[in-house]
Amino acid sequence: KNSGRHTVCFFDPAMQAALLAHVRLEADLHLALANQQWQLYYQPQVNHHGTITGVEVLLRWQHPERGLVSPGEFIPLLESTGLINDVGEWVLEDACKQLVRWSEHPRLCELTISVNISPLQFRDDHFLRRVNDVFERTRAPLHRLKLEVTESLFLEARDDARDKMLALKAQGVRFSLDDFGTGYSSLAYLAQLPLDQLKIDQSFVQQVLESEANAAIVESTIVLAESLSLEVIAEGVETEAQQSWLLDHDCQAYQGYLFGRPVEAKAFEAMMLA
Ligand code: C2E
Ligand code: MG
Ligand code: MG
Ligand code: MG
Numbered sequence: 001k002n003s004g005r006h007t008v009c010f011f012d013p014a015m016q017a018a019l020l021a022h023v024r025l026e027a028d029l030h031l032a033l034a035n036q037q038w039q040l041y042y043q044p045q046v047n048h049h050g051t052i053t054g055v056e057v058l059l060r061w062q063h064p065e066r067g068l069v070s071p072g073e074f075i076p077l078l079e080s081t082g083l084i085n086d087v088g089e090w091v092l093e094d095a096c097k098q099l100v101r102w103s104e105h106p107r108l109c110e111l112t113i114s115v116n117i118s119p120l121q122f123r124d125d126h127f128l129r130r131v132n133d134v135f136e137r138t139r140a141p142l143h144r145l146k147l148e149v150t151e152s153l154f155l156e157a158r159d160d161a162r163d164k165m166l167a168l169k170a171q172g173v174r175f176s177l178d179d180f181g182t183g184y185s186s187l188a189y190l191a192q193l194p195l196d197q198l199k200i201d202q203s204f205v206q207q208v209l210e211s212e213a214n215a216a217i218v219e220s221t222i223v224l225a226e227s228l229s230l231e232v233i234a235e236g237v238e239t240e241a242q243q244s245w246l247l248d249h250d251c252q253a254y255q256g257y258l259f260g261r262p263v264e265a266k267a268f269e270a271m272m273l274a
Pocket of ligand 4: 179
């Protein structure tokens with residue numbers, strides 16, 4: 001297809017190998033849940049004092065031969081196979097169990113946990129039932145749970161998404177709009193959604209000092225959040241210069257390698273208790 005129309009293309013060995021690798025990965029995905037190859041990593045979120053106030057949970061796949069596979073590679077596969085519903089439920093349940101464990105610890109009991117929810121998972125007819133089952137099983141403190149959704153969730157069946165959000169919010173769950181600015185947000189609907197937080201996408205944050213356009217986007221997002229009474233957090237903060245620019249522009253919550261990479265629960269706890 002890349003060579004355009006009216007060209008004949010033979011299936012070359014490289015393409016065949018790539019396709020085969022893809023098919024194998026997909027087969028492996030089915031085994032991954034049963035074989036406990038999924039793992040949650042935790043990345044700190046900090047306030048302007050540098051205090052860790054919460055974490056984002058990031059899924060990792062420990063593949064027996066390939067090692068750690070990145071979400072960019074397997075999330076689309078989970079979505080296209082429908083496995084995202086089961087794996088997403090496992091992620092939420094594990095995160096909720098972590099919240100319960102931390103709530104018993106004096107130094108960890110105030111942490112919030114943010115969990116990414118795929119739009120496909122959110123739109124599934126059984127989503128609310130599955131989430132409520134997780135809540136019942138774990139008895140997690142829901143006011144410390146945030147769900148991260150992306151703008152693409154609201155491209156279709158927006159009322160349905162909104163209703164589900166309202167049902168969860170009634171139980172104390174909060175919502176963050178992830179990767180903000182990269183999707184197709186219309187400002188009109190933004191005000192109608194029961195959101196709590198805008199998360200400025202890392203692509204803007206990382207270029208905030210180099211590109212005036214990106215700086216303008218970040219600045220207007222901060223102002224927009226403020227005027228809609230939403231919290232705002234910047235993701236992908238890697239340098240002190242970026243952080244101080246953000247602070248100067250009234251963004252007071254950050255996530256990024258500057259404050260910590262995603263790590264296993266044990267390493268995160270060790271860092272918190274050090
Ligand atoms: P995201 O939700 O926007 O997560 C932030 C991503 O940026 C993470 O990549 C994180 O490791 C990375 N990151 C954080 N700080 C920095 C930084 O300072 N510099 C750079 N260069 N990167 C930084 P990761 O873990 O590879 O996840 C990629 C995406 O995969 C996530 O983007 C999210 O969309 C998806 N994902 C991860 N875990 C889950 C999950 O449990 N469920 C669903 N549905 N999606 C997930
Ligand atoms: Mg996220
Ligand atoms: Mg993001
Ligand atoms: Mg992202």
